[in-house]
Amino acid sequence: MNGQSPIWSLISTFGLMSLFAVGGAAAAVPEMHRIAVEVNHWMTDRQFTDAYAIAQLSPGPNVLIVTLIGYAVAGIPGALAATLAMCLPTALLAYYVSRLLNRPRESRWPGVIQAALVPLSIGLMAASALILAQSAERTIAALLLTTMVAVIASISRINPLWLLLAGGLLGFAGIV
């Protein structure tokens, strides 16, 4: 992608990535990290985790972390280009497939493929957690907070927003 405009890099990168985003946005985080931090050096590790945190905290679909990545690369045009490239191709694909395939239940294949994607999605999301954890603060207090939130969210039905806000508050207080 050398020698090309950054906007075009964003469009080709996220357009291609979206076609492989099985299991949605959380499963695409490792690839976003690889491209944005390791390959292109668009962001630092810290900026990437910050973007993930900001996107978690704001309303809207999960996928909008790409808006922040796009902005870091090329400002407002970059933000728009990354968002559209990540969202529009697969949405159009879904539109055409839904017209072709009015009743997906009639065939067994969508069911088989869907079930087959489940373990892959989980593996990808676990990889997301690992990569984000490696990029974040690695103090004892930070690890403790991560673990506690994981435990609380696993055993209770508390609204995740409260846990995010609690994390922010602990950070503000200088505990993490």
Place this chain on the structure above:
Amino acid sequence: MRFPLDRFRTVLAMARPSFYASDMSSDSAPAPQQPDLAAAPPGLAALFLAFAGMSLAGFGGVLVFARRAIVEQHRWMTADEFNETFALCHFLPGPNIVNLSMVFGSRLRGIAGGVAAFAGLLLPPTLIMMVLAIAYAHFGDLEVLRRILAGISCAAIGLLIAVVLRMMTPLLKRTDPLPVFLMLGVFLTVGVLRLPLQAVLLVAIPVSVGVTYFLRRKVAA
């Protein structure tokens, strides 16, 4: 990227072999209403506003709000139709709720409806995200903001771990070890070895589809 609770629920449902056969119809049982044929299809502005509302309400997952608005509040679709359309969008690549907006909108009002719903879902939160991006570019290095974001990051990672654990449980409870190996394989190649997603999936998807097909035939026999 928020806590993907909807995904967690959907994937849990799909991990059961009976997902297609019975779960969808039983899910629709508590919502016996027919599609309100008397109601005219919504206008483009109504579609845009409805999806903008779902999107902005969707702190804990947009899908929950989408189902509530489309099936219960506006009655644009029955629960069955909603499930079928969501299953299709989940099966295709890309951000599912975004795919869903396009498919829903276009089923109600053609391609223009699809675009209206898509824009409603994405435009308001994208604008918010751009404001946050600008703020971050200006103030991201402030010590106090650094600390707050570090705390939020830890919590966000904890939430993601919790989702993974919950999703993994039904997989570990089943008797066949192959899906677990596939999950571990993807985790190691993508998470530890940091191989490109495309390369991993081009191998993993055919293998997993083959394994699933084989296992289902074994169960049926």
